[in-house]
Amino acid sequence: xxxxxxxxxxxxxxxxxxxxxxxxxxxxxxxxxxxxxxxxxxxxxxxxxxxxxxxxxxxxxxxxxxxxxxxxxxxxxxxxxxxxxxxxxxxxxxxxxxxxxxxxxxxxxxxxxxxxxxxxx
Numbered sequence: 001x002x003x004x005x006x007x008x009x010x011x012x013x014x015x016x017x018x019x020x021x022x023x024x025x026x027x028x029x030x031x032x033x034x035x036x037x038x039x040x041x042x043x044x045x046x047x048x049x050x051x052x053x054x055x056x057x058x059x060x061x062x063x064x065x066x067x068x069x070x071x072x073x074x075x076x077x078x079x080x081x082x083x084x085x086x087x088x089x090x091x092x093x094x095x096x097x098x099x100x101x102x103x104x105x106x107x108x109x110x111x112x113x114x115x116x117x118x119x120x121x
C-alpha cells in the first residue's frame with residue numbers, strides 16, 4: 001500500500017525556518033543537489049517511527065506543506081489519480097532518485113508521488 005514517505009515545508013526565509021525547527025525540535029539539515037535551493041531535513045533517528053522531509057522556497061508551486069507518497073509505478077498512479085478526478089500537474093525524473101509528479105486531489109489539495117528508481121536519468 002502506498003505511504004507518505006517525505007514532506008516538503010515551504011519557507012519565505014529558509015535560514016529562519018531551519019533555525020526555528022533546529023532549535024525547537026533538534027532537526028538537522030543538509031543542502032541537496034537539486035537544481036533549486038532545497039534542504040533535506042532529518043527529523044529523528046532512522047530507527048524511530050516517522051518520516052524526514054525538506055524545505056524549499058515558498059512559491060506558486062509550493063505554497064503549503066506537501067506530502068510525498070511512494071508508489072510502485074508513476075504511470076499507473078498518474079492514471080488512477082486522473083481517472084478519479086485528481087490532476088497531475090507536472091512530472092519529472094530526478095536523476096539517481098526516481099520519477100516524481102506534482103498532483104492535486106479532488107479537493108484541490110496538492111500532494112506528490114514518487115517511484116524510487118536509482119537508474120532514473
